[in-house]
Amino acid sequence: xxxxxxxxxxxxxxxxxxxxxxxxxxxxxxxxxxxxxxxxxxxxxxxxxxxxxxxxxxxxxxxxxxxxxxxxxxxxxxxxxxxxxxxxxxxxxxxxxxxxxxxxxxxxxxxxxxxxxxxxxxxxxxxxxxxxxxx
Numbered sequence: 001x002x003x004x005x006x007x008x009x010x011x012x013x014x015x016x017x018x019x020x021x022x023x024x025x026x027x028x029x030x031x032x033x034x035x036x037x038x039x040x041x042x043x044x045x046x047x048x049x050x051x052x053x054x055x056x057x058x059x060x061x062x063x064x065x066x067x068x069x070x071x072x073x074x075x076x077x078x079x080x081x082x083x084x085x086x087x088x089x090x091x092x093x094x095x096x097x098x099x100x101x102x103x104x105x106x107x108x109x110x111x112x113x114x115x116x117x118x119x120x121x122x123x124x125x126x127x128x129x130x131x132x133x134x135x
Contacts, residue, residue, distance in 0.1 A: 001029035001050065007079030009087045010056075011112040018062075018112065019054040020087070023047075025075045035066050039073045042099035047073040051118055064112075068120040071108045085112040088123075
């Protein structure tokens with residue numbers, strides 16, 4: 001699947017560096033991976049939450065295993081590394097029932113485990129005073 005508007009971040013596990021590529025939207029995939037989701041957009045494109053890992057030393061692409069509560073098919077989000085093997089995903093655009101874009105302010109963390117597993121957790125909004133607004 002050729003795709004854009006996703007995210008990528010370098011992560012490390014057991015001394016090996018990887019490039020993690022997540023989500024976005026683009027052409028209809030030639031192969032659907034069963035552990036990921038694909039949303040049909042009104043314009044014929046497909047939005048996904050597919051993951052790919054590139055081992056930077058061997059140049060091999062890996063389809064990682066996913067655990068936890070993974071983000072839905074998303075594009076136009078921010079993905080930022082917060083430790084050697086952990087990143088945070090914020091916001092983005094998901095698909096409504098008719099295939100149109102909906103902006104969200106979801107927060108997820110993902111962690112690269114030693115066995116090429118990406119573990120996801122949804123972060124709920126913080127408890128804040130009424131004078132402070134969650135984005």
